Amino acid sequence: MTSKVYWGSPRQALLDGKETLPAKLDLIIDALHLRDRVNKENVCIKLHVGNDIGYSVIHPVFVRKVVQAIKDGGGKPFIADVSWDVAGCEQRGYTAEVLGCPVYPAAGPRDHYYYTHDWEYKNLKSWKVAGMIEDASFMVNFAHIKGHPATGFGGAFKNIALGCMVGETRGQMHDVNHFDRYWFKDRCPDAELRKKIVDSCPFGALVFDKNDPEEIHIHFDPCNNCMRCQQVAPEGALKIDAVNFQAFQEACAISTAIT
Ligand code: SF4
Structure with a gap:
């Protein structure tokens, strides 16, 4: 299934307010008929509000425009993100006063408010979707x-796939690429050779298990094949x-489908 994509270019050809990104967002909100679609709806704006000093997130000016459009359309908006990112998000400008609607920890302040969905995939048996979402x-999105x-x-897909799950499920999703065995220690009984294998990786992607010197783990993020x-x-x-x-991507696809 394909979707229509609206693109607001950051390029500004003229010194004119209409050429700015916030003005282009207004045009996109109109094109999406957002106001017409949210009357009486309980609208979750799933946003990542950053963490600590992380600031590469959506500026509150843009968020406020979406919130206002939902209110204009008769909807009841709220913003939700994972619990420990919402704690302290006021330091990055995400407050009800600035944005125009409340900012909630998606699964409650202790990550205990969720709905469980069964779907067996590798190490995952069930998936916990944040209750507010x-x-x-x-x-x-x-x-x-x-x-x-x-x-x-990471973009729209990740915002749903990971951002709508509780911490326990997110952790299991990150472990999923270790489910299929990749290290067979019986094929390498020589400790010196095991060290040579670990040292051979120029990206530090191979590490020994903390408790078992015969076990080797791969960090899949830095491994470049x-x-x-x-x-x-x-x-x-x-x-x-x-x-x-591929397992992590597949887990993300499943959690998006569940949400
Ligand atoms: S394939 Fe991956 S684990 Fe092996 S050496 Fe290259 S980066 Fe390291």
Whole structure:
């Protein structure tokens, strides 16, 4: 299924307020008929509000415009994000006074308010969707774009896939690429050779298990498939396999479908 995409270019050809990005957002809100679609709806604006000193998120000026449009259309907006990002988000300008609607921790302040959905996928048996999000009758997926080591880019998809789940489920999703075995220690009983394998990775993607010196783990984010480790490891000892790299994306697709 394809969707119509509206693009507001950051390029400003004239020194004119109509050429600014906030003005272009107004045009996009009109083109989407947002006001006509939210009457009497309980509207969740799913936004990432950043964390600590992270500031590469959507500026409150833009958020306020979306909030106002929803109110103009007779909807009841609120903003939701993961619990520990909402705690302290006022330091980055995300307050009800600035934005025009409340900012809620999506699963409550202790991450205990959620709905459970069963869907078996590798290490995941059930998925916990934040309660405030599932209770909403309408959602605006207001996502910024960022580079992301496990997915290439994070954007609208990631804002839903990870941002709508409670911390426990997000942790399980991040573990999913370790589910299919890739290290076979019986194929490499030599401790010196195991060290050579770990040292062969120029990106620090191979590490020893903290408790078991015979176990090797891959950090999939920095691994770039250069295969240098394969020149050192005995045959069949270490698999660099697409199935491990794709698992996180597949988990994100499932959580988006559930949400
Ligand atoms: S394939 Fe990955 S783990 Fe192996 S050496 Fe290259 S970056 Fe490191």
